[in-house]
Amino acid sequence: MALGAAMDRDRGATDGLDTWLAPFAAVMGRKTRRTWAPLYLRGLLGPGDRKSLQPMAARLGLSGHDQLQHFIASPAWDDGPLWRELARQADRLVGGPGACLVIDDTALPNKGTRSVGVARQYCGALGKQANCQSLVSLTLAQGEMPVPVGLHLFLPQAWTSDPQRCAQAGVPEPATTPRSKGEIALSELDRLQAAGLCFGTVLADAGYGVSAAFRHGLDARGLRWAVGIVRNQKIYASDVQLVPPTGRARKPAPDREPREAEAVLADLTWRRVTWRPGTRGKLSARFAAIRVRTGDGPVWGNNRHLPGEDVWLVGEWRSSGERKYYLSNLPAKTSRRALSGTIKARWVCEQAHQQLKEELGLDHFEGRSWTGLHRHALMTCIACAYLQHLRLAEHRRTGRGKNDDPPSGAAAVTEPARHAAGHHRTAVRQPRPARPVPPLPKALHAALSSESAQVVLERVMNPSLIVRLA
Structure with missing residues (x-):
């Protein structure tokens, strides 16, 4: 199957992914990389027990996995x-x-x-x-x-x-x-x-x-x-x-x-x-x-x-x-x-770690190279961040922001030894119990109606928090 057809077939399963990936695409350089990165992520996010190159290429309907291999293992570009x-x-x-x-x-x-x-x-x-x-x-x-x-x-x-x-x-x-x-x-x-x-x-x-x-x-x-x-x-x-x-x-x-x-x-x-x-x-x-x-x-x-x-x-x-x-x-x-x-x-x-391995295939990479392993790890992290984005989007839709509740159990602290870049001063306080992590948004029902997207998203989330999409 041609690359364009494969992407069209899978785009409905992860609708919104391309939009969310826009900042990544902006720093990715060549058009070929901007093409293969979303496809590789769809392979990680899609169904299937194995997330190595050949099974992913087969599920994506590609005629081979050579181009996926080149994208993930080539040292010619800086990630x-x-x-x-x-x-x-x-x-x-x-x-x-x-x-x-x-x-x-x-x-x-x-x-x-x-x-x-x-x-x-x-x-x-x-x-x-x-x-x-x-x-x-x-x-x-x-x-x-x-x-x-x-x-x-x-x-x-x-x-x-x-x-x-x-x-x-x-x-x-x-x-x-x-x-x-x-x-x-x-x-x-x-x-x-x-x-x-x-x-x-x-x-x-x-x-x-x-x-x-x-x-x-x-x-x-x-x-x-x-x-x-x-x-x-x-x-x-x-x-x-x-x-x-x-x-x-x-x-x-x-x-x-x-x-x-x-x-x-x-x-x-x-x-x-x-x-x-x-x-x-x-x-x-x-x-x-x-x-x-x-x-x-x-x-x-x-x-x-x-x-x-x-x-x-x-x-x-x-x-x-x-x-x-x-x-x-x-x-x-x-x-x-x-x-x-x-x-x-x-x-x-x-x-x-459990989600990266069991759902997104961190430990499924079969290559031998330093570049290939680290780039595969990078793509699993990006895929995980996208799924967390979906969960928090619903959290905010219901009227609660990411900072409305303190972290569950984590102490906020004050007066660090020095004010390091990216390091915040906050007041000491006892934590309140965190609210449960929200389920997947119902508003995404149409976008996630395909079996592949529903399966992977349900399996990635904490089972106790999942609301199945009818």
Whole structure:
């Protein structure tokens, strides 16, 4: 089938997509790319269990998948403007002082040996060590509305130490320099702030939070943050003092030894906190919190660190008996409920990862190249943003804007260390329960009457919120 006929046949299934994509088309350059990008997105948004090139081309009625392959994998054009436009559109949808930027990673199981970045490492999708690709993800979210804005491949040492292997996979030379996931995340954060992304708090799990360099990087950017840590993180009391050196000592030393986070919190009172309503009732756990100074300052002797900045140490005691530990530089007057709500807001990124994989085919890409993987990831993020646009369009049609309600559980904060670009000052307050995410708009019934659009949109949305289109 000719390209024009294929697009005409599928245009009714995603009516409005071309209009919404206009800002992306404006920065895409050549007409051929402006033609193939909407078609690739229709392939991702359409029905079918597999969203790799050949099945998508077949469902779109194309005679082959070569042109789709060229569009998605060609290094001849720069997709940076598309990532910047995605950040602008995400900011328009859910950005603002009540938004949070969630840093995490997501794994794509892959048994191949030539696909870029594949190595034996922890795979969250399988819950164990396995061959996979690991992507550092950044998600802008407000309440229960996440929009992925960054996916960047982490290259394990097995790749960065093999220049020939990287060259065969088309890895750009700057990307072959070994970098930790935290360093990648900070670099992506800089990119997003340069694009004008606005948010109030950065959230991350212990995979990032254990790194003092990562936390210091957030501080250097003037950002508020809440991150997971391990139970044996060294902690000083908030009133610790540095005493002058004695004897042969050359540096001031703390007047007491640090303790492990677990031990510090064990002495406190743990109180039950509810941070938001869930589909099966209120979400709650017991929390303890205290102001402390982290043991991540300069080394003063015997590989021991001086006290760092004054922060919150927070413990979570779940109903299962499991305990989790966190650090946050939210202001000292932040309430326990606001602290816990901010910390728990991180989980919204898991919903975004699930939709990207299960509904939009993030993990279905079968190419081997660096460019192909990142561009496919970009297109899945754009498709996800479009679906969130549809949901919020109905939200606003019923008379509520994106900022009428605070994020579910996320604490708004004030007086950041420095006023970073794209970073808002807001007042400290306890959150109110967020209203449910709206169902798909009935007004789109005619545009979404085809089976393909209805199926994909219903499956992408939270089943508890779906209103089937008759």
